[in-house]
Amino acid sequence: MEEKLNSIIITIVFIIGLLIPMDLINVHYLLMFLLFILFLVYKCRLLLIFDEKFRYTYIFLLIIVLLGILRGYIFSKDYISVLKFDGLYSGNAQILTVEKNKKHIVRLNNKPHCLVMLTTKEELKPGMIISLKGYLELPKSEANKGGFSYKDYLKYKGIKFTTKSNNIIILEQIKNLRYYLFEYQEYYIAKLQKKLGNQTRFIESIFLGNVSSLEETEVDTWRKMGILHLQAVSGSQVGAALDILLFLFVITPKKGLIKYIFFLTPLILYGLMTDTPSVWRVILFLIIIKIFQVFKIEKYEMLALMLSSVVLIIINPGIIFYISFQLSYVISIGLLLYSEKIKEIKKPIVKILLSGIISVILSWPILIFYFQEVSLMSIFFTPLISPLIQLIIFISGIFMFFPFFIDLIGLLTYFLKLILILLEQITLVFSNINLPVYIGKPWGLANIILFYLLYIFWNNQIFKKYYRKVLLGVFIVLLFYNTLLEFFDSKKVIVTFINVGQGDCILIECKEMGKVILIDGGAKNDYQDMGKREVIPYLKRKGIKKIDIMISTHGDNDYRGGLETILKKIPVSKIWIPNNREEDYKDWLKLYEKKIEIVHDEIKIYLGDIVIDIINPDNRDNNEDSNASSIVLSLEYGESSILLTGDCDLEILDSLAMDRLDYDIIKAPHHGSKNSYRTGIYSDLKAKSVIFSVGENKYGHPSKDIVAELEKNDIKYYRNDRDLDVVVTLKKYLIDINGRKLVD
Template sequence: ERYVDKDSYAIAKGVIFGDTSKISDSQYISFEKAGIIHIFAVSGYNIWLLYYILNHALFFINHHKRAKTFAILSLLLLYTIISGWSASVVRAFIMASVSLIGKILLNRDSDKLTSLSISCLAILISNPLSIMDIGFQLSFLSVLSIILIFPKLKKIKTKLPIVAGDMLAASISVQIGITPMIAYHFNTVSTLSIISNVFIVPLVSLFTILSIAVLTAGFVLPDLASAIGSIAGGIGGAILKVSETISSISWASLNMTSPSIFEMLLYYGLLLALCSDFIHRIKTVYFIGFIKGKYKYMIALAAACMIMMHIIIGVPKGMLKISFIDIGQGDSILVSTPDGKHVLIDGGGKIETPYSDFDIGEEVLKPYLLKHGIKKIDMMISTHSHHDHFLGLVPVMKSFEVEKFVKPEVLQRKGYEAIIENGLVCKEDVINVKKGDVIKVEDDVLLYVLNPEVESLDENDSSLVIKLVYKDFSALFTGDAESFTKNDMADYTLKSDVLKIPHHGSSGSINDEFLKKVDPDAAVICVGKNNFGHPSIEVVDMVEKSGIKLYRTDIDGEIIVTTAGRGFDISTWAQHLKH
């Protein structure tokens, strides 16, 4: 830290040890958009780079090959332990061990696929759950892509120098292999990752070597460490500049919905078929008379069948789904209709402070929607403009097509004016509603507006209250409207199967009379960690004593209600984890 500038130190810490705590959020996002965030994943690349350094540094014992091999493997093992035994590093260590032991001790070259398979098997035997680890998946896909795809791309003749051509082919190979998995887990794909990696990877390699040299020299030769540190600092600055320049391009990063399991299987099945020598050998084998030379048609047929299965399974089955999303202290509810429309009620959110600039909409709600394959919001409803309901909707407006935006007619707040002025939603697409209005989402799915009738001094009480009706099922969404629960309304108007408790279950948000009128079978409190005492013990006791099943997003996580129009089922994220 004494020998390089603050930014270079942060990058070095991330590259060598995988610790990104010193990297600012803006810098991290720029690396992410540029498609080079992988440089901070302590991976097999670090092992091979360290092997390269050690192999040359221990030149003085070249005549003792076994001793040199043992020394290198011992130091690589030490680094593997220090790095936290991440799946990618363990995979690379095992592959390096197999290669070195085979070459030095047995005088035999190792087969890359065999080494990869051994490392995969060893990791899964020690911990079968590693297969769910993102690092494990990306690491093995990257290496497999280089093994299978790189040799074929390398054959393509270009006018580039051999080294540059190989780097480009390797970068393209890895991107072909991991892009669907990146889209599945992160819902974003960098359009310039291939180009940025061609520039960045050589710089990172040199930067890593110099950083390790600074780390080593710092113990015995401070002046030398300072000199090397100045060079490393310059390269670190260049890495940061390149990433910021590439990420500043508006189309450098694209949001993507998560591909389905069928789409993933189809993609990797076709990729394996095109790259594997096994498939090419099928041309000379008779499985069923006509198969010879027809493997392409078989692949196309298999692909068509998988696509058809995906389409058939994706057809709505008359089910309506209500998802109470776990977005912390706030409300966000997604209604997915039988015809595949999506209604988003509120988006949570929190005010940025000097201590945290975490954006609920950007970091939680947007990834949630993309993960569930949602590309368009047919109707966005803002119950009121308080930050814990409204702010999270803004990033969604920026990234998704929003067909209609619904808000209370009586509320004309600055937040609502700003989204129109900034072009996030067209004025013609804004629907102002009040008590008595009915919104038809589709056949059999209606939204009845029960509040507000007039504007209240307390914006909470001016919240939209909406009753969703689907055939014989109904759900009551109350926003933060506490005074609404004290209004004298007919029982039949309020009667609902599911109730969303107002204002995060605050004291006085409901009363016994209101609960009797609604008479729900289940109640949901949208709440997170807070300093307001939400939900109050009084409200929780009142609901439970009424015999109503209570669910809370702070305890149960996401709460999902599904119904075919009569009765309903409820599942939670906590139940999913338990099972």
């Protein structure tokens, strides 16, 4: 156990050093974690490889930290220096990788260290030299705070810019190794499709690591089942290939180095073909193991595993942020730490089940951090389905190395097709079952670190029970910290204007009553679904499992579109639609008739001290257009008030001003369009702040005239395209917006 812990500690110290110059995590936290690691080293009497007094041990660890800092600095400097170029590019480029979603990674010829994500409809192949003309754009950061950042995703892959172009001229096809591997993969897939049909997509995703071949619903179901994260990224593909090659290894008459080259070369080519961290983890592990055997280094499994991770990190430091890398190494380390105890179990079935359960539990903190949900069923389901997945991978591996077997051994091909059909049916059944899923606030980095430290040191005899209890106590406190904080600070209302681009979405959390109201859900069209992409992930990060009232202010797509997806994914108790607009909601009235309430200006509801008053539409039968019938409501809590205008016309704001009503905060209608504005309207309503739900647009929203007047009258304004989510916290005598107090 001590040798294993030494390897883990050295790797962690290197990663801490690597992160310091990247400026992604607060340096103070990293230094505190480093000190904590040094404390564990001292208390557990680890790394006594130089002397008993730790003098040289700490010098050794300092060198490791400095090496990490140096690699992190080089990575960051290279990225920043390339970013200085931003504009129109016209020149040659080489295709490096080709994806099914028509997004390809290219290297610019005059900037060899600059990788670009190219979106095009052209059919391209790796190795092609193309003439490219397009505007290089910086990738967009996350739309919502704490959400998915496309910019960071590409950065960790070494990609600096994105561009779109359908006017590409192919100059030359260079037939390099990437080209031949791509051609062989295409040949392999085409040959399988002739025999297996549409089921080939499962082999592409599991064995070749191409998840984009699956339907979105299948990806979601596989993630909940545990297949996607625990099998496709676990390195089991290499395990299958390894079994085949071991047989060849035994029957090959050659000896020595030639035999091992013959053994490892197909694995390396397979690694280049799939290019996933889990596959390279196993390949590097095998190579390092062989080196250790040559030099007669004992007790080397954990050291080999950690060295393989360091090699991958040195090649590309951004890899530590890949989910597949994190899951692959966390699960491997976890199983290897307790491998001796698992080996002591005599029943093979119990061994398989226990290993599967440990793998699932070890994956949970990472899955909660990124996806805010895990399926409780996966702890039982994954160990049971693992043999099925392994069988698919093993047969796929045989066909990969010997493609002529696909036609030659028809019985094996037919057997594989039956297994794939079974997997497809299991996926379909599983997707229709309402499983118990934990949806909650993501664990912080401290929670994740403490969880894994507890796992690592719990059975370490040197690490005293006292310290284990302290670690456990701190972990529990941090786990429930936010819940306890909200319990003692529940007398408030949080209104969040979620950034959904050029659309509206407002979340109201009535903390004291435990009620949640969602107003509109952004747009849904052929190229984006804001309900799926932004709103649902945001609700998950907030730990929201149910919506009490969903309000669709009117039928325009940029307001209503995303709600349709949300209705399918999250339970909703009531749905409010505007009076006189039933024609716009025919489909909803069929599907959700019992939940729908048609609202008008005579409705007012009370949630404790919170008053929600419907101002528009009225209760008369008329044929007003969608905007004139848009739901407008006010929310009052103590002396604080907000006016939520939907997409209303100027006449409604004028009528409120004539009634001498005033509001602390007003959501500007029509994204700040000049058509819903007149000079002085926000001053007449005594607004202290105005919110613009606006994204990148061609209409000039918000109007420059409105912005100029707000600045002239010292009325604060916030806009989603600049401020991302705008969070308003209402207390009875206090309002703050994005953490800043709104004063009179």
